[in-house]
Amino acid sequence: MALSAFSAPGRFWRGNLHTHSTLSDGALEPAEVCRRYAAEGYDFIALTDHFVGMFGYPLADTTAHRTNAFTTIIGAELHSGAMENGELWHILAVGLPADFAPSNSPGFLPVDDQETGAEIARRARDAGAFVAIAHPHWSGLTLNDARTIDAAHAVEIYNHGCAVGCDRGGGEHVLDLLLSDGRDLSIIATDDAHFTEPDHFGGWVMVKAEANDPDLLLDALKRGDFYASQGPAIHGVEMHRNEIVVECSAAASVIVQGHGQAAAVTHGQSMTRASVPLNRFYASDWLRVTVVDRAGRRAWTNPIRR
Incomplete structure (x- = not known):
């Protein structure tokens, strides 16, 4: 059995799903963010500024920055409700409609009478977005927190900005526990780039689609036709x-x-083909694969259900 990402028609397109600009707390204008990602060989990005009142609930219209070789998907980082540690939820939503209604989220602190994280995640998914739990380690996410988010398509297994900024870039522990709960989740790696430190060009997804088109890319993300690297x-x-x-x-x-x-x-030297035995997995109903190069950089497949 071949994973759908490698058997589906089309080719792989490289993209970053978590990016910020001067519309929220990033250092660069949206046009310059798009220019830099295109110059670095990316095929697409989602500009996901913080969807809070202090920034005017921005949903960046990046359509003007699309070219024949580079495209964008409209998105935002949503914030509403408190986690168990009292901090505000961070939910990544890629593929939001332009009229997505603001939450009651004036800033980066939870307030009374606002949606929970689970509620805003569900509203985003119902509106057509690809929804991901952002930076679990950085957020201090508990398993109980994660279990409340029933609308997520994915978990960030790697967030480059969090890795660079505070060595809390991972999400694999929460991800694996949710997989063992029976959750159907995919795996993304992102930058969370703000361009205020070297937080860019460090994590991405490779999405299999027949064209570098926002709708086709979004559909492929929802199907799980991609890997992270x-x-x-x-x-x-x-x-x-x-x-x-x-x-x-x-x-x-x-x-x-x-x-x-x-x-x-x-293990091996410069392996380009490897066979891994499955005798240890008799009691596991899911598997996932990590490829590690000599520099310690990783790539991750989406989970395989057995």
């Missing part, structure tokens, strides 16, 4: 009864993770 490329993944076979750019390790303590790895 900090650098390595994944060319193919096939699951057989007793092994997973991975084709990739030069790798030092190919790791398979599953429920609980289930994990297996194949």
Whole structure:
């Protein structure tokens, strides 16, 4: 069985799903953000400024910055309701309609009479957005918090800005526990770029679609036809009864993770094809693959349900 991201028609398009500009707390104008990502070889971005009252609830209209070689998806980072630690929720919503109604979120502190995180996430998904739980480690997210978000398509497994700024860039622990709860989730890596520090060009998604078109990219994200990366490329993944076979750019390790303590790895020198045995996964109903290159950069497949 081949993963849909590698068997679906089309080609891979590189994009960043979490980006900020001067419309909220970023350092660069939207046009310059788009220019820099295009110059770095990205095919698309979603400009996701903070959707709070202090910035006028911005939904950046980036359509003017689309070209034949570069496109954009409209989105925002939504904030409403308190987590268990008292902090405000951060929910990534890519593919929002231009008339998405503001929440009662005047700033970066929770207030009375506002939607919960679960409610604003559901409203965004119902409006057509691809919804992700942002930076779980940075947020101090608990498993109880995460379990309330029933509308998420994905979890940020890597947030480059959080990694650079405070060494809290991960989300794999919360992700894996939710997968073991039976949640159907995909995996994204993002920048969360503000351009106030070296928080850009460090994490992205590779989305399989027949054209670099916002609607086709959004549909592919919702189907899970993509993988996430900090650098390595994944060319193919096939699951057989007793092994997973991975084709990739030069790798030092190919790791398979599953429920609980289930994990297996194949190490090598400049591997471009690796077979990982599945004998440890008899009790796991899900698997996911991590490819690690010699520099320690990672790429992640979306989970495979068994």
